[in-house]
Amino acid sequence: MLDFLKISRQMQGVGRQLAQEAERSSRRIEEALRLLDWVRQNQQAVVERTAEVRSRITFLIGAPVEPLESIHPVAPIAPVHTVVATDGSQIAPSHHEIAYCSLINVGKVCLHYGTGARPLLDSQPEVFYREEDLYGNWGLSAEEALAIRRSRAETEVLADLALDCTDEGVPSVALVDGSLIHWQLEQVNNKHQRAILEPVLAAWERLRQKRIPLAGYISSSRSGDALNFLRLQLCPHPDPDCDRHCAGNTGRGAPCGLLHGLSDRRLHERLLAPGERSALWASTSRILEHYGPHRVHFCYLHTGAEVARVEMPEWVALDSELRERVLGVCLSQVEKGYGYPVALAEAHNRAVVQGGDRARFFAMLETALFKAGLQDVRVSRKEARKRGSIA
Template sequence: MLDLTQIAQQMQGISQHLTQEATATRQRLELAQRLLAQVGEQQAHLVQMQETWRDRLGFSAAIPIEPLATRIDLDAAPACHTVIATDGSQIAPSHHEIAYCYLINVGRVVLHYGQNRYPLMDSRPEVFYRPEDLYTCRQWGLRTEEWMGYQRTVSEAVALAELASSASPPSPTLAMVDGSLIYWFLESIPAEARDRILLPILQAWEQLQQANVPLVGYLSASRSGESLNFLRLKACPYGEPDCATHCPGQTDRAPCQVLDPLKDTAFWATLLKPGQRSPIWSSAARILDLYGPHRVYFCYVHVGHEIARIEFPAWVAAEATLLQTALSLALTQVQKGYGYPVTLAEAHNQAVVRGGDRARFFALLEQQMIRTGLRNIGPSYKETRKRGSIA
């Protein structure tokens, strides 16, 4: 139970801290705008510098594909269009339950606008209980709970590709996922485990490409600083941005780190008007070297109440019309959802597993185990006591 009296005593300190941070943020924004203005004709030189010294940089700086002064107004979505989305949820495995297994539930949504067609809104659950599902990951030093999360990402991508391939609507179509298309977690797992996750995802993206359905990842309240890191190349006081030589072991305290902890969204909020997008950027995340032709690009879009980061594969960025359509449909989804894409919100609602759903799942599992002749089944005494606690 929270002691609100003690918390109230700390509020004044929090308010003072936030006031100081707000002042510091304004100063960083002014500095970032000055650096942006100074880049000007040096952009091509800085891009070349970034590519040359990439392996010696102590930070990840995205590469601008368009002039940094680019501001493009997005068109309204056509009256007839289709938007597809998937999202996932799970019931995690627990040794305290009646059986050690886990469930992944993928919510699927297909919304047709201006076509007089029924929407699709459902979920597809799958139970994983075989030893290869539960224990194979341990040979790579991964916990079952961790592996379950990776499998959920695969299930979402595969379901999205299946929906796009089966729908085949004649109108413009967009496939959306919640969150980044850059799977940072893959950097820290062994190659064999990584292939089992990444390859099915890339195959699903290829299906989307063949169906000519653009894919975007929508990030609300993004914490990325990739585009601002490009300005660090300009702020570097040395002739060559060789972090390993000039600033060894002190990347966080380097002279170019004058904008930290400013984030991209705060910066672009000062430059974009509602309905506008920023320049296109190519992410420099090292894991993308494994993506092949599906390298991830991104831009920032002023969706009305916030700056959203929207990511897309290279084949979407390469075709201007396809990209424009994708961004227009994504912006329209935010407007229809009063601040967040309708399809993503509905896919989440279809996927989410609530407490009652979890209880019914294990009750159904218990009934099935009894029918097969198993005895003395039930949760652990710890789990039983927690459920019956009077606190």
């Protein structure tokens, strides 16, 4: 139980610290803008030098696909279009529950505009209880395997939904909440990376064949790979090498540390007006080596409510018609959703597992175990004690 009186005594210190951080951040953004002006004038040379030293830099550096001075207004989406979206939630396995199992619930939404067709708002749950389903064959914990299965389920359901719900000749867009880059797989061995990604990329390929563009919408993004392209230019060494010159120190103590920790979003809040997008960038994450034509590109979009990061596979980002369709839909969806894409918000609402849902799930599980003839069905002593109180 929180003692709010004790917490209140600490809040003044929090406020002062955040105010100081905001002031420092403002000065760092000014330095980033200065660097950006210089890089814009020397972009080709900077791109070539960055490509030469990228393997020796320990922070992720984006690769610009367009001139950095490019700022593009986004055209409104056609009145007749369809938006499909998925989002997922889960019940994680616990040794303290009556049985070691998990659940993934994928919310799915299909919204038709200008056609009069009824929307689809639904969810698709799946329970995992076999050992091979809980852990996979990837050498991961049950929690890590669950996160991967959830991401895969969101993608596969999205492709099925898009192909089933969209009509021929009606422009459509498939949206997911969050990144298209499976960052967590960078810690998995190469063989397992390919096996895990195979069904995801197969689902994306189905969308590509039907020219249904896919995008990941990231609100309040903390990514900094575009700013890191500028940050590298602060390195004082003619031959940048983080491990050799800075012993791997890429924080604020390094010569380039002035821009450490700044997000791309903060920079683009100064550059973009509502309804505009930034230049395109290509991510250089190592996991993308397995993506083939689905390598992820991104840009920043000022929706009027915020500057969001929008990620797209290469086949969407480099196709002007598909790219503009995605960005136009994002703007329209944010306006309809009062600051956040309405399709993604509804998909989340359909997916989320609330406390009451969790209790009912385990009650159903308990009934199933009794019917199967199991008698000693109970939670751990620790869990039972946490649910009660002697006070």
